[in-house]
Amino acid sequence: MAKVVTKQKRKLPPSTAVVTQSNELVSARYALPLGEMRLLFTVISKIQPDDTKLTVYRIPVAEFADFLGVAKGSAYTEMKKITHSIVTRYVEIKSPGRLVQTTWVSQAEYIDGTGMVDVRLSEAMIPHLLQLKNGNFTQCKLLMLLSFKSQYTLRLYMLLKQKRDHNPRAKNYEFELGELRKLLGVSVERIERTDKFTKTQEAIELYQEYRTFKKYVLEVAQKEINAKGDIGFEYDEIRHGRPVTALSFRVFSIPRTELLPTEQQLSLSLTAQSGTDLDFVETLLSFVPDQHRAKKGVRATIEAAEKTHGFDYVKRNILYSNAHASQNYAGYLNGALAIDYGHDWEIEQQQASRAAEKAQKQVTLLELNTLADDIRALQRNSKLSNSPELWQQAEVLKAEYARKREIYDAENTEEEENEP
Template sequence: MAKDKKKLLPPSSLIVTQSNKLVEARYSLPLGEQRLILSMIAKIQPDDADFTEYRINVKEFASFLGLDQKSIYRGFHAIQKSIVSRVLVFYEDDGPLAIGWVSSAKYLDGEGAVLLSFDPKLKPYLLQLKGNFTSCRLEMLLSFKSQYTMRVYNLLKQYEHLKTREIKIEVLREILGLRVDLHPEYSNFKLNIIKPVQKELKAKSDLSFEFDEIKYGRRVGAIRFHIFTKKLNESSTIESPIEGIPILSILDLSPLEIHADTLLDQLMVLVPEQHRAKKTVQTALGVFEQKNGFDYVKRNILYSNTKADKSYAGFLNNALKNDWGHDWELDQKIQPVKKKVVEIWERQGFASQKEYDDAMYRKQMEQYNKVGQNVHPLIHGAMVDG
């Protein structure tokens, strides 16, 4: 099983490179859409002079995100509609500039793919960057289960060489795209955003942080991050992103739900939204999680989501009592035998996927070094001008 799981990971050679102004832009993207945007950015090459239409294969996208194949097509129709409405804001010297992430999104019927085009006004922030940019591994970013962790990771990576970064609370909230009414008190912001992000970075990434609270009078007005670089164990694999959750579930989650931290919260996210407030559901999840563990409850929730017709709460309780999801989960893991597809690394004469990924990584880094001549050589980013 471990071997199969490794195939779900995206190619380790892909790099996401953004101008530092884009790293600090104000926007809010649901987790699934943010992963899609990052996957598009990773397709851009250092010497590209213009954007093209970026083709995302639906099954491929589902595979490296560990998503349910059965609902992925329906999910992509939903993402096609929502992604074109997402806007990010840059604070320029002469005033704020609002730009849409994509100018078009076309689903190709019968081809299992979607074509997406970046808005042309994003060119200065993504193309032919010769300084003041930040680069991160796509594989690392996709491993995070919170959109806030993705954003904070980029903000810290930008200043990794300086080892410290101070950000005003109000500015950090704007960058993270938090609504005014979401965690308005600093104590709640710290508990529900900063601390969980700190925990996830420490567990998964190549950097971690501690922080000091900077007070303006009696209130905390800024955070000073102390950034620590760590070397990941090369033999370990980055955790595959959320497994078994249909893409629509991820796209529809609120910021609070996406950032579920406790095991019970993570299980509650799997329950259809209209049933989460029911006490019978909440009680059943708590009791059976304590008694049988997280995976036991998870499979029975997913089974109920698929099979329940009328009374969801009653069906879920019976599924939890009798472990109806056990055999169903085994059936989901049995894949039909398919004709072997010749992989790209085989077609290009490499001995393995890893050898191909390593070669592509070296090639991409060489290209970045070429376009980055005569500027600060830091690959991981530099401070924003001014």
């Protein structure tokens, strides 16, 4: 008789685990990679309402890996990287009459041979995490925070939840665009080192054009929060002249019979493995429709084709399959990759796109330079924060830059030919 193997259910954080922070800390300015943010909020969830002092919080790496669906073997390596960098991360907290610049963590240590991480939060965190009273705090469910796949989703969710919890009768909550960028960690000012143990925080400017900020931050966060959160939102753009200068959010409750995310939603990694090939594969998978992305056969096909034919070849055939496959997506993609159906289709799409782009507006040199700055900033900060998400976004912008550069060059060539 064949032995039946029962698949163990992934261990999840207790549904009662809550992250409680002062409102000043929720509204603080900081930029954390997603893996470090998840570790930090897991630590904060360990603090009890009657605690009077901060202590060393011990997190079992295996348990943390179970929370996120990460293979335990790779989790140990990634956790070492996280504990090495998290002690250097700054947070800027505004309180009435004062501004505090401090690190989140005073000590983080991975203990070899124990499978444990010890984290001690900075003393400056005491008034923002302990003995919080008079309603001057915001609470979020840890399990829901861990389900978010973008650090910007997580930050925007907390900011909107704070606004709604403490002023539920307001119809709208308005953020000046520059300030919102700083709150989300998209725009970070340089902070000089304060002593020999700290590290200078370099200035960061991501998604400098509003359209890229909207696409990669706002729209991603809106889709994820509305799908997983206990609140949702819509927003309006406020303009002074042509530029968007502020955003007005309408926040609404979403009754959830069950706030536990699905295992698929929790199949997240602390940080993706390094390596250009893996970055390319993950980027290619992001083009695959959601319902097919998790299929092993689709991933194996893409990995093999990328090694043989390269990134652009595979990308155009994925996009071709997305447009034409009505059923059996994996089989259709296999056929497209074998014969390169996407080649002629891509040319047709590019021609149509160029015609539409030219009819709508001209591409300016300033627009190209801004796009190039966004790409360089994404690549630089991807390396600094070990964030594959930023690298993947840079790859998308590079394709957009190439397309617009071609339009710009064609336009200027035509102008030169028409000159007397």
